[in-house]
Amino acid sequence: MNSVVMSQGAEPKEILQKAIDGAVPAILSYLSKGKWHVAKVLLTGLSGQTLSVQTVRSHNKQQPINIQIEQPVGISYKYEYGKFVFDTKVVDLKPPADHTSGGTIVVDVPDQIEVVQRRSYFRVNVPESLKVNVVIWHRRQNEDAADGTPKLEKQTRDYCQGRLVDISAGGAQVVLVGEDQNGQKPEFRTGQFVGMHFTPLPYQTPLVLNAQIRNILPRSEGDNVYLGLQIVGLEASPEGREVLMRLVGIVEQYYNMNQPKAPTDQPLHQSPTIA
Numbered sequence: 177m178n179s180v181v182m183s184q185g186a187e188p189k190e191i192l193q194k195a196i197d198g199a200v201p202a203i204l205s206y207l208s209k210g211k212w213h214v215a216k217v218l219l220t221g222l223s224g225q226t227l228s229v230q231t232v233r234s235h236n237k238q239q240p241i242n243i244q245i246e247q248p249v250g251i252s253y254k255y256e257y258g259k260f261v262f263d264t265k266v267v268d269l270k271p272p273a274d275h276t277s278g279g280t281i282v283v284d285v286p287d288q289i290e291v292v293q294r295r296s297y298f299r300v301n302v303p304e305s306l307k308v309n310v311v312i313w314h315r316r317q318n319e320d321a322a323d324g325t326p327k328l329e330k331q332t333r334d335y336c337q338g339r340l341v342d343i344s345a346g347g348a349q350v351v352l353v354g355e356d357q358n359g360q361k362p363e364f365r366t367g368q369f370v371g372m373h374f375t376p377l378p379y380q381t382p383l384v385l386n387a388q389i390r391n392i393l394p395r396s397e398g399d400n401v402y403l404g405l406q407i408v409g410l411e412a413s414p415e416g417r418e419v420l421m422r423l424v425g426i427v428e429q430y431y432n433m434n435q436p437k438a439p440t441d442q443p444l445h446q447s448p449t450i451a
Contacts, residue, residue: 188262188289192227195219195255202253204229204281205412208242211369212386212409215241217251217281225285226267231278241279245269249283250411258293259346261411261420262286290417296345296424303433308340310350310374312362312403336362338403340374343430345423347406348372348387364389364403372405376426383419385410 195202196219204217216232229251231241243249245266252261268282302308313335338350350372352362364370368389375382387405394401407423410416 188286189222191260191289192219192285193222195253195260196221198255200253200255201232202229202251203411204231204241205250205252205409206241206243206247207409207412213241213369214388214406214408217278219251219253220280222285226282227264227285229281229283231281233278241281243269243281248412249281250409250413250416251283252411254294254297258291259297260289260291261417262289263412263414263417292345292420292424296427298427299342299344299347299349300427300430301342301434302340303430305433306377308374308376310338310340310372311335312338312350312352312364313371314364314368341402343376343423343427345407345420345427347390347404350403350405352400352403364392366390366392369408370405377429383422385419 202217202219204215217229218232220230221228243266247266250263264283264286266283270280272279338352341349341351366389370387372387373382373384385407386409387407389403390406391404392401410420
């Protein structure tokens with residue numbers, strides 16, 4: 177069964193209305209000053225060909241959402257059997273009604289919504305037969321292409337080596353190995369946005385992704401650490417969703433490679449014994 181379902185025509189409005197009725201939390205991804213950012217939002221209403229999205233206030237320290245009218249954004253949310261993703265464009269911005277609520281972002285209703293099956297967001301371990309090296313580097317302002325794609329030439333500054341431990345369509349775990357290119361112990365912090373580069377399988381085209389560090393855990397075997405990463409920005413453009421679909425395929429490949437193989441030293445069919 178395909179892990180991706182396309183919803184077009186009248187279906188997007190029906191899908192969005194279900195999310196609105198169920199008060200399903202969503203994630204808004206957008207570019208600001210050359211960097212990807214994410215914010216928690218709530219889909220609140222449909223009017224004609226527009227969708228209203230209300231920002232969610234957080235008790236934690238949170239940067240203001242810096243977006244402009246006509247700016248492309250991506251929206252994703254999990255509901256029932258999968259994760260719904262689409263890109264759209266901002267058409268209006270409305271201030272908060274009071275101090276207890278966030279502002280409202282009005283966007284175009286998308287022409288289509290892609291649904292990634294829930295199983296693609298379960299983490300799968302990298303098969304034991306593979307050693308997938310990862311380059312992780314600090315993000316700096318205005319170092320990306322116009323669409324937010326990390327520029328590979330910027331890997332030569334503030335980068336370190338790691339190894340991929342597990343991956344899903346939405347995130348990954350990487351164990352950092354050794355020191356950075358300056359011989360220093362790499363320093364990262366929770367919430368930081370980083371770039372990552374790795375080749376999932378031999379002879380494949382490398383993947384270059386943006387990610388946010390969600391957690392940092394010490395490694396029991398030594399001084400190295402594990403980084404828990406959330407992949408960001410793929411919902412906001414057709415090109416990004418192509419990368420997302422590739423990730424879905426990689427997750428399925430790794431899952432299949434991890435399945436135990438049937439014994440080969442026994443015949444598949446055995447003739448009945450004649451007494």
